[in-house]
Amino acid sequence: MLNELEEFRRKDIPYSRVLSSMCTTPHPVAVEAHRLFLETNLGDPGIFRGTWELEEKLMRLLGEMLHNENAAGYICSGGTEANIQGIRAARNVMRQKKGVQKSNIVIPESAHFSFEKIGDILGVEIRRAGLDEDYRVDVGAVEELVDNNTVALVGIAGTTELGQIDPIKELSDLAVERGIELHIDAAFGGLVLPFMDDAPDFDFKLDGVSSITIDPHKMGMATIPAGGILFRDGSYLRALEVETPYLTSKSQYTLTGTRPGTGVASAYAVLRHLGYDGMKKVVEKCMDMTTLLVEEMRSLGFEPVIEPIMNVVAFRTDKAEKIKDELYRRDWVISTIRKPKAIRMVIMPHVNEEVISGFIQTLREVIRAV
């Protein structure tokens, strides 16, 4: 049986040939922590009271990192669930506060596809605002889409396609002015920006920000699944609660019932083990590798769509799909974006000089072939 399992596993492509994923090889301390918490279920916190306490501690750690000691939240399955819960809380709060019934939200055109699911599941109308020439949301366009039924704006700190950061300060001012919620999708950037010098404000430091998605299973090098949702305070969690008979707790604000404690343990382990300086080094290395990749790509005639802000970069080419397919045939994985046509790479902690030089060598071959 084990041989059979290994056989299937061998068919997977190792991360050392993957430049498309926002996930990465977990940090060794994350693996150890995961192992220790293997059977934990935070769906029943009265049983797993130590794991529950650890989650609270992790929330304080993340909250302080995001400039808010009162932040409240939990570790979930990923950015998708975090975004669902962020918008669900905003909808419920605005229903209670202002009686809004036919809710809508205004999101950037560059938002992650999870918002499609959110519109469908929550029955909230999704309004998409256009971008400026740097692929940041156009705040004027956002303002035009806001009406009395708007419950929330969404800003992205690290877009999935380009790693771009929306003008969060302006979105925050608009949210305060109109008395609506502001959800920040920092699924990727939430564990990059705090460790960069001169990063713009994107978190609870800004008055209008009500919730933040921040995923330890991306740049936090935690084991999958480990997404994160943090709210400005506990009142948003109250707006998500349902009663739970037959459990050790009386109510539950999470979306899933049974949920692993492994993400809590592995995320905490990495942050505690590396600390601020260690995380900063990881981010710096990813940015150095991004710079190296851009240099190599420029020497092959490719230009980045925008100068990379984070460790995500896309290069314009009309042959994007073709290049991606040819690379995949050679067991290298990148991705593409449609607007503008480009190939896209994410430079995660597993990407080092050796990975880049191997990739560039194969890319040269592919260019000759296409």
Ligand SMILES: *Cc1c(COP(=O)(O)O)cnc(C)c1O
């Ligand atoms: C990755 C990502 C998501 C989705 O996260 P999952 O963990 O895949 O559910 C949402 N938003 C942004 C900006 C992301 O980068």
